[in-house]
Amino acid sequence: MKFNVLPLIFILLSNIAIAQQSTKTVTIKGGKYIPLYGTDSSIVTVKDFHMDIHPVTHQQYLDFVIANPKWKKTKVTRLFADKSYLMDWTSDTTFSNTISNSPVNTVSWYAAKAYCEYVGKRLPTVDEWEYVAMADETKKDARVDSLYNQKILSSYETPKTYLKQVGKTNKNIWGVYDLHGLVWEWTLDFNSILISGESRKDVDTDRNLFCAGGAVGAKDLMNYAAFMRYAFRGSLKANFCIKNLGFRCVKD
Amino acid sequence: MKNYILLLLLLFVLFSCNNTATDETNTTNSATETAEEFDEMSIFQLPSTWKTQNNETIEFKDFQGEVLVVVMIYTSCKAACPRLVADMRNIETKVKSEVNQPVKYILVSIDPETDTPERLKAFAIKNQMDTEQWVFLQGSDENTREFANILAVKYKEISPIDFSHSNIISVFNQQGVLVHQQEGLGVDNKATVDKIIELAAP
Known part of the structure; x- marks a missing residue:
């Protein structure tokens, strides 16, 4: 009898190990809002979903790499991740202890997407991410609060925030940490921001957001931090691996 | 008692199998299966x-x-x-x-x-x-x-x-x-x- 139970215990323990990899999520109650680029006619509806409370850490990403060797830094395909992929890791499976609990960075969109799929989740859309990120500790929409904006902007000016540990910033009203202050984060449809090399020429809209005086048409001039995020997303390519860019996952 | 524990364990195992199954489907769906023989930017x-x-x-x-x-x-x-x-x-x-x-x-x-x-x-x-x-x-x-x-x-x-x-x-x-x-x-x-x-x- 005892003999039968042993393998079961083993499986049970490995199950716990898997569960520990995954970040806790909180429920985000959906709603309507006008994103930065919106006009009155383009209110965005966000459905209920669950969001990771932290960005994915180096340690968690390591577990993923071990289980999916094709994402090791010496194995990864250049089409899916540029040369900076996991550049601070000392080998395929090692990095300085000091960053174990810091957000993983220098990962591409493809890598972030593969990670989220591996843990049974997905990347958030731009609209979902911004919806949660407009909250502060007490309000679901803090965008009119100049202190909220100032805090985010000053974090953008602070160097090497990607070395900070996750979960140390104030959690917002949803119970989500670190949307601002550590790293910027990949979104599923980052390539829906229509600004590229020559935004006046090669695309036909979003001119109202990015093109010189045209930007006055944007809804929310207070939110300069959001401007920066949209512009940053517009400049990304999916295989870019950047120091101040990490990710978190969500679930439907 | 032993039976009870066994049952509990079985439940966990079932649950864990379930999880693994989803993970596998997700991994195979992922866009990163690669074949060795191609140029790495292909x-x-x-x-x-x-x-x-x-x-x-x-x-x-x-x-x-x-x-x-x-x-x-x-x-x-x-x-x-x-x-x-x-x-x-x-x-x-x-x-x-x-x-x-x-x-x-x-x-x-x-x-x-x-x-x-x-x-x-x-x-x-x-x-x-x-x-x-x-x-x-x-x-x-x-x-x-x-x-x-x-x-x-x-x-x-x-x-x-x-x-x-x-x-x-x-x-x-x-x-x-x-x-x-x-x-x-x-x-x-x-x-x-x-x-x-x-x-x-x-």
Whole structure:
């Protein structure tokens, strides 16, 4: 009898190990809002979903790499991740202890997407991410609060925030940490921001957001931090691996 | 008591199997299965499958050995796409008599929900693009976004029938590696034409 139970215990323990990899999520109650680029006619509806409370850490990403060797830094395909992929890791499976609990960075969109799929989740859309990120500790929409904006902007000016540990910033009203202050984060449809090399020429809209005086048409001039995020997303390519860019996952 | 513990453990095991199953499906769906023999920047590594206007299922690696000229459009488009399609036809006309190796002109839909193979076929016929060198592709939403990311094409649904998108024509060599891009509408296509000829008429 005892003999039968042993393998079961083993499986049970490995199950716990898997569960520990995954970040806790909180429920985000959906709603309507006008994103930065919106006009009155383009209110965005966000459905209920669950969001990771932290960005994915180096340690968690390591577990993923071990289980999916094709994402090791010496194995990864250049089409899916540029040369900076996991550049601070000392080998395929090692990095300085000091960053174990810091957000993983220098990962591409493809890598972030593969990670989220591996843990049974997905990347958030731009609209979902911004919806949660407009909250502060007490309000679901803090965008009119100049202190909220100032805090985010000053974090953008602070160097090497990607070395900070996750979960140390104030959690917002949803119970989500670190949307601002550590790293910027990949979104599923980052390539829906229509600004590229020559935004006046090669695309036909979003001119109202990015093109010189045209930007006055944007809804929310207070939110300069959001401007920066949209512009940053517009400049990304999916295989870019950047120091101040990490990710978190969500679930439907 | 022992039985009770065993039952509890069994439940956990069942639960854990369930989890593992989902993980596996997710991993196989992921876009990163690669084959060793391709150039590491080759789109032939993409595992995604697509439907053509003739309702055939294909992968990009089926185009090995051909020069590919690729654009992303949608058939209900009124503004930029007709001009993009015209640009593609201009390129095809200029290239045709100059090359001795196969060149495929691929139009990938950014509106896969609307652009079914039947609809793509009708569009091909209407635009006199129903010959062998023209390929229209419908993918899943996910494959489409991923492919757009390879091309650095941006697009966004404005309404169910309207998208805004980058106007980029891309050239891939016979190994599936992106070698040239032309941005903008109605721009001088000489560099693009020259590149295709260089590849397909060595």
